[in-house]
Amino acid sequence: MSQQTYDPLQPDGYNDTIKKPISEDGIAVVGIRYIIPARQGRAVRLKQGQIIAIHNPKGNQVCDFFAIINGSESEFLSMEHSRTALGRIYVKEGDILVTNLRRPLIEIIEDRSPGVHDILMACCDHARYQQLGATEYHDNCADNLRMSLMAINSQVKHIPSPFNIWMNIPVTKESGEISWDPPVSSAGDYIRLKVYEDCIVIMTACPQDMTSVNGVGVQPCELEFELEAL
């Protein structure tokens, strides 16, 4: 098969994510509520020990969450290492998620939602939507991650598997079968995460509208986040 060599840094297409970082350097003002518009992503820098609250204003929106160690392009939050650390394929309040070097990075310090999140599935990307039947470019979380980082002059050398906040992927126990179900979260739900290292956090308001992961009969919508004082 002839194909150009894959460059993980290169988006397959663009949206406003690349033009609208929260600030030029990704630094946020504490206590300000920032909006992540529907179908877009945003990157924000956090200091060791800092807490970020992610809000789900409409309740049905999935947040693909990534975190990259400050100054590294290769150490990041890793779901496959977190599953080992947790001894579980689901997360709950109090859990600490780790990097691909097995260092603690994200603690779920408060979960004001039913606690249904996913740590199993890759983020959506160009290929996923083409396979689902899209014929044109479709916004996707892999590109949102790339663009969010480019917008603050940063990058990551691999697209990690995300912490899919509010994504409802039940696993049938015996057969291991998965389904893509609507979120069980409600308008106003939020989650508070503490970071254990200086890092860049990237949140993407998942643009998935070809399966039910962002609800049935509703459009993907915005998310919000806010940093707390150290």
Next chain:
Amino acid sequence: MSQQTYDPLQPDGYNDTIKKPISEDGIAVVGIRYIIPARQGRAVRLKQGQIIAIHNPKGNQVCDFFAIINGSESEFLSMEHSRTALGRIYVKEGDILVTNLRRPLIEIIEDRSPGVHDILMACCDHARYQQLGATEYHDNCADNLRMSLMAINSQVKHIPSPFNIWMNIPVTKESGEISWDPPVSSAGDYIRLKVYEDCIVIMTACPQDMTSVNGVGVQPCELEFELEAL
């Protein structure tokens, strides 16, 4: 925390994997049975459509299996994308596993074992053994992957989550809890895999002896493989 920036290409230590490739360029002779010694890894080049058989002579040995698209350092077999493609967290005969670009890469064409394999867990690495209590360097699958590739003048820019052949990680409870159980495979079991693209396949005879994944009361041991004629 002060730490050197992580370089995914750099092993944390060495064993004979780096000195003993199957050949200088990783090309194998069809029909020859090659040994992957206990605790080591080997890389082999396959052509599109070719079949590799991996044998478990003692029955209790896990094979961490990776595959990288020929000529790419960033496109490889991906478990998180394969779970989406399969709609399952377990594999079975006939399944086709895909790359991080969601392209079909590995088909399980025959499984002469009870079919219990893992597609959830990261491979073992230096940090894993340190956390389990190792005080010295411990052979590990991440380093075996790196060294197997170095030994044939190749490399990969990220340590992918492997297809853990014969690794028995049951998801036991409603809560999604995982356990690290001994393999249920038997001496002489084998699996045959067909590749859909020119690629490098890396197999590591997992050196895990601090959990039960390679059996209880037995030492990690060798694996064997053989290529079939195209």
